[in-house]
Amino acid sequence: MNAFKTWFHKLGSPPFFYEFAGYLRPWLWVGTVVFAIAGLIGGLLLAPPDYQQGDAYRIIFIHVPSAWMSLFIYGVMAISGLVALVWRIKLAEIIAMESAPIGAAFTFITLVTGSLWGKPMWGTYWTWDARLTSELVLLFIYLGIIGLYHAFENERQGARAAAFLIIVGVVNLPIVHYSVVWWNTLHQGTTVRIFAPSSISLSMLWPILAMMIATKLYYGVSLLGRARIAVLERERGKDWVRQIVTEGTKNA
Numbered sequence: 001m002n003a004f005k006t007w008f009h010k011l012g013s014p015p016f017f018y019e020f021a022g023y024l025r026p027w028l029w030v031g032t033v034v035f036a037i038a039g040l041i042g043g044l045l046l047a048p049p050d051y052q053q054g055d056a057y058r059i060i061f062i063h064v065p066s067a068w069m070s071l072f073i074y075g076v077m078a079i080s081g082l083v084a085l086v087w088r089i090k091l092a093e094i095i096a097m098e099s100a101p102i103g104a105a106f107t108f109i110t111l112v113t114g115s116l117w118g119k120p121m122w123g124t125y126w127t128w129d130a131r132l133t134s135e136l137v138l139l140f141i142y143l144g145i146i147g148l149y150h151a152f153e154n155e156r157q158g159a160r161a162a163a164f165l166i167i168v169g170v171v172n173l174p175i176v177h178y179s180v181v182w183w184n185t186l187h188q189g190t191t192v193r194i195f196a197p198s199s200i201s202l203s204m205l206w207p208i209l210a211m212m213i214a215t216k217l218y219y220g221v222s223l224l225g226r227a228r229i230a231v232l233e234r235e236r237g238k239d240w241v242r243q244i245v246t247e248g249t250k251n252a
Contacts, residue, residue, distance in 0.1 A: 042207030
């Protein structure tokens with residue numbers, strides 16, 4: 001436990017984080033590609049057509065993992081934002097702020113794929129359904145966080161202001177998740193459950209889970225890459241950054 005606490009505290013050091021993230025990213029890329037290929041092959045080629053929706057349901061293998069990620073990333077941002085506000089840890093600010101564009105992208109993909117799925121199922125690309133509307137609100141919250149962060153010249157002031165908005169926006173997460181339970185919506189109910197039996201065939205379930213792992217690994221790849229750049233920008237006056245720049249210039 002003491003070794004883990006020591007490692008965790010070291011991770012908050014910008015030079016150590018930069019080096020550790022650079023080491024970890026290639027491994028995450030490998031995992032992303034492997035699970036994405038497995039999930040797409042399993043979902044698009046091996047899984048049977050749905051007995052009601054036919055092949056139109058196959059967009060689920062992109063839509064559902066993206067929807068999960070839109071909520072998961074916001075949860076990471078909320079925790080990081082709280083840590084940043086309470087303990088003023090610079091790296092927590094970076095994690096929260098650099099997660100926002102990735103979360104917004106996954107939320108946008110969720111809305112687009114959901115609309116494409118909704119056309120053959122509901123006869124329309126969009127309806128003001130509780131799940132769709134709350135997911136659209138989530139996208140606006142993501143965009144608001146990004147805009148507020150960049151509205152300040154001082155990065156740390158912008159990050160703290162955006163962290164307050166992140167925490168306020170957490171109220172939307174249970175609305176998105178439980179909207180199909182609380183209201184009578186067109187959106188289908190939950191079919192994939194972690195702590196209870198899923199009401200979906202195993203031949204369809206495992207590709208979704210593979211894509212879920214792939215999207216989480218991709219989030220790690222993208223976040224670490226963005227965070228490394230942000231760390232260099234914030235620490236640009238430090239000797240260790242100058243050394244990296246110098247070595248990079250020599251190797252170019």
